[in-house]
Amino acid sequence: MIIRPKNSRRYFAIVPAVLIFIITISGCWDQIEIEQRSFVLGIGIDMLPARELKPAQIMEPGVLREQLDQILVTLEIPKTTQLGTDQNQGYRNGGSDDQSKPAWTPSITGVNISQAISEIQIRSNNQIFMGHLRLIAVGDDLARKKGLHDILAFFFRDVEIQRNIPFFIVNGQAKDLLALIPPDEKMAALYMNNITSVENFSARLFYDSIGNLATDLYEDGNALIGRVRPASTDAVSGGIAVIKDWKLAGFLSEVETLGANLLLKRINRDIITVQLDKSNWYSVRIYNVRQKVKPRWNGHELQLRYHFSSEGEIAEVPKERMITKNKNAIPRLEKLVAQQLKAAVESALMKLQHEYRTDAIGLGIYLRKHYPQIWKQVGPRWLEEFPRMKVDIRVEHKLRRMGVSL
């Protein structure tokens, strides 16, 4: 059929014909009703401990299951029938009366993630749908031994999966994290996903999405990932897992996480508690943290000068008079807070430089982008230069508000 634009009437006849064909011939392959999908909210990937490998778990005869590099994939899939279909109450997320979780958390072994998910698929009555994935958790065992490369590759290959999903390393088993019944949420994955917003209120927490994580990892194989420790009714997400060459090198404690967040300019606000004198604890809420870094190359070693300035307000004082009467109290308090911040940065840097010997904070990339002259000197030997560079940290803290005095 030749469409000649000049012959407008024939052209006009073709349009409805094409429309009819589009509607009648297309097969609606993608059309799957929303209730016929199994929304995978969370996925946990663990190393399968060898002692748990039993013959009963061998599901597919052709696959050699005895080899030890198997993984255990746990999904969290909400049971939509139990999410509150009572039409008077509607859908309720959270506040369940009974202690059972309205979710299906199958754990199945496989040689890789896809294979394990396909095993879960044949046990589900609905399509396993990853478009609403909200949490990726990886057990520390797996991260330490096998690394993250293959795992990230899976998530990046799947077009359904979004790039802004938080990624956590679990201190223990990811399976336990997905099994927990959170305090005010029905799904552990949604609970963890919401926890990431706590980052605005606490600097002891760190998280990153798989999109950013992949950017870091593909750059040099080093990255920082949020750490989470599952408990029975909640999860403590503080601390950082340090990834070196795609593998878990170790953890930073919560105080060191504060330091790392300061280095990464990722701190919004936090509470710093200091001891002004014996048995008197003061809490200061810090905000407006600014950071300046000045690198210098003196021919044989790299010197970095960090200058932090922060502001704060008093959150809690034991004796009001100590502040109002004592003229030296506020400068001393400022100094103590600054000291504590400095200590946090120092301990974080110490661990990264000397224990893990990993530039996981992206300092090399920063130098390469902003100080190419210096990078020319240190770049080729960056792995050696990073641990031996000298860092000078200065912290200046100002108390801006006293709060209401009684």
Next chain:
Amino acid sequence: MSWRAIHHELTRSFRKTRNPLKSPQPQPGQLSPGLSQNERLFRDLFQDCGDISFHHFNFGTPERRGLLIYQPGLVDHKTLNDSILRPLMELEARAVSTTEALGNSIIYSAGQEIATEIADISEGILSGKTALLVENSQEALLIETAGLEKRAIEESKAELTIRGPRDAFIEILQVNMALVRQRLKDPRLKFLFFPEGRRSKTKVALAYMEGITPSDLLREVKQRLEQVDMDIILDSGFIEQQIEDKWYSIFPQLQLTERPDKVAAALAEGRVAVFTDTSPGVLMAPATLNTLMHTADDYYNRWIVASFIRGFRFFASIFSIILPALYIALTSFHPDLLPTDFALAIASARQNVPFPAFIEAFILEAFIELIREAGLRLPGNLGQAIGIVGGLIIGQAAVAANLVTPLMLTVVGLTAISNFTIPNFDAAQAVRVIRFLLMIFAATLGLYGVALGIIIIFSHLVMLNSFNYSYLSPWSPLEPQDLKDSLIRLPWPAMHQRPSFLRPKQKQRLNDKRSETPHDNQT
């Protein structure tokens, strides 16, 4: 028959050619001198027309006989008795002999004419005039006695305003023209008459402003009105469908209104209006998508509020087109685009609904259309009852019976409410139909289908014209000047020029005396 032939046939029968089958006119001819001959002539003409009255009387002397022929329902009997019969019967035997002399000096009536053609006289009688025939005269006197029962000028039912004038057109052309004339006391406001309807003899008036209305537009409308050839014209809709540009388009290409202030405003902008006798709807041309979305209140209210409301109206109309389609596409094809909590809520609500989202949406949309149609057909209070029964009880019951989800109920309710914000009734109805088309697209191709459907709608709109003016003016082709009165309405000082897409003969419409550089005073 090929498509082309069908199209040609339809177009031809719709507009291009006149139907050669003309009905036989009442016998043409002149009156004869004898009264009894004339009476027989009219009695033959009006044979079996039980509604025509013949009244004999004597005047002056007993020998002088006269005959009045009229339609009793169309004439005002007080006028007939007091102004025609009384002076004639009280007439003394004076030497008033000719019919013309009777009219000039005896009968109290400003509207009278001498007629000799039988066809003219019969038409006059049938449009409410009274024919006076006297002995020994070949002329008849047609006296204007029309006093048709008419309803009072009431508030418009379809186009309400908060602030503007309340009066609306009625079924009498003379009254409608007067309502507009009241607002434009300017001899340059012209009403051109076009007799339409071979049998109905309906008067159609074309109104325009001399010196503003572009001649191209005027010529085009005149030409199309002259080409209308139909047996009866019952409503302006008959005229509209015969002079519009594209009969196959779903969009109205003339703007219907029953508000005189809207017509006056359109005329003053340089557009034309077509009045149809016996119809309270007046058509304004050209119509653009932009003008269809405007209400009179947009101009009466202060501009910030007016712009805000108008923007909302545009938003709501888009909403009412795509919302159900979007629901189908998002739930059946792309649930990953919904927020997680929302997706889970929909999934859990839909757990017990046995139908696919597409069928669910169709059930409820069809249901809403049923309620609207039923409410329209039923008399006043009953219509309201249907709305309550339909909307609340059946909707709630449908949810309880797991036929539909509460969310779908919300979507459909929102759609219907949004649809009511479209000020033009024809445009709102077009949107109702397009919504179903988009739902089919969404059900087959998902979001891609919705996008495809919108592209098709827009490509149609871009091609559409109203009296050779682009339907998407001022956006396509872009008229930057006219954007002042499109999605927003700028304050009056910023609108000192008439819409430029019309190419009016005179552009200036407002002189802002408050500004420092006054424009030449030509408006």
